[in-house]
Amino acid sequence: MQFYFPIAEMSLNALLLLGLGGGVGFLSGMFGVGGGFLMTPLLIFIGLPPAVAVGTEANQVVAASVSGALAHWRRGNVDIKMGVVLLIGGFIGSTMGVVLFTWLRQLGQIDLVISICYVTFLGIVGSLMVVESARALMRNRPAPGSAGRKLHQHTWLHGLPFKMRFRRSKLYISALLPLGIGVFVGVLSAIMGVGGGFIMVPAMIYLLGMPTAMVVGTSLFQIIFVTANVTFLQSVNNQTVDVMIALLLVLGSVIGAQFGTMVGARLRGEQLRALLGLIVLAVAIRVGWDLVAMPAELYSLGLIGGLS
């Protein structure tokens, strides 16, 4: 089932792509994550040029987040106002990110920056998840919500200007905060080829203090627009979005996610988070290992101004 993909300019096994989509889809259905952080390194691993992997994966995340956001929308778990502020930041960030990406690619350092981003952010998020869920598992029961607890702690972040009321999330905070988070995750989204949910979700819970029920739906809602922006800009600037590969991945992941959701429903929240944390850490270690280990091949070829 070898197919020639004209944007990637190489032939790949279509069944392998479907399988990758299925496997990552299974995990994303199980954990309720986008899976971009797994898919992009896997695509690079099977030989796709990193630039094509990132551009194509952004395209796939558009599809994955639409179907996810739709499900949350039906349950009323999307805070549109918050989502719009986040996505304005996301547009700014992802546009900056694609410009940065194009520049780094010309310098020949895009592979390095992609790897460092993966190691840093997956390393931090994975460690936090593992530690947090290990603690929860040791307590052996869900953390009790104490009666007199404040909705969230007040810090200097709440002294920022341009306060805005977000009714659905029951928040009255500075618009600069979600805007800033949007910009930051937007940059990462463009460089790493991910939706950025793994940073966005904790940021919404711990920095914004949003109710957990609203977090995933709102995050997915804004990811649609940010990854759509990345897909568009990568197509225009770098011609590195392979729609054919993206479609095969989507097809696989849709099927995989069905099974993943069924398995995920049988596991407890802490167990899921611990497992996801371990997978995230494993990816970080794998990518990190390639950075520090002596490469088998020291030299690489590139067309001047072409794919890395």
Next chain:
Amino acid sequence: MRRALVIGAACAGIAAAALAVAQAARPLIADLSSKQIKISTGFTGAQLLLFGSTDGAGDVVVVVRGPRRDEVVRRKERTGGIWINGRSIEFGGVPAYYHVASSRPLGAFANRNTLMEYRIGVATLNLPALSAAPDDLVREFRTALIRLKREGKLYSESPGGVTVMDGRLFRTEITFPATVPTGTYSAEVYLFRQGEPVGRSLTPITVRKVGLEAAIFEFAHRHAAIYGILAVIIALLAGWTAGVIFRRS
């Protein structure tokens, strides 16, 4: 049936006569099984048959050259504990593809200077550095370039790859890997006698994308903005469809 045989015999006669005329005029004629390589959905590389005849004994060399372009060789260097792309050298006029097949090893019938003159053999390729760098470093990077091209099956040498029959007819198979770049290639055939080329033929080969693949590639590069918008719309539709199916099950 008989008529068909007669026509067949006549045709063979004409072909033989044409061959004789051509041979009288030129010491060497050659042709390819196809002058086009079409990259389509199922493309996993291609094989062409190059064949022809000579007006007598001699050594036949086939050289296939791909389009020339500028390429950059990068070397990973250890900096602060991690391996990053450090030094890089750009080389000009690098053939994207280069293949030599000959009836005997090159050194057996031509001397070094002649081979250099006609750029026959991977070692004779002129790959000038465009970046300023010390000579020994340029040599090191050039060696790496050639090695990587060889590993990618884009550069190859096949001494003995040309089969000669009856001292007159010759044939060779030319293999192109799946990663063969598009562009205009040339297939040169030389007939060597007493260390000198006495006959030469040149046939161009076109490598191009065809069908849906070509259309997508062209579209992505010529109308990048529309391609981007369509990519987004396709993904939105795919995601929406998946969402609807999800709800039903």
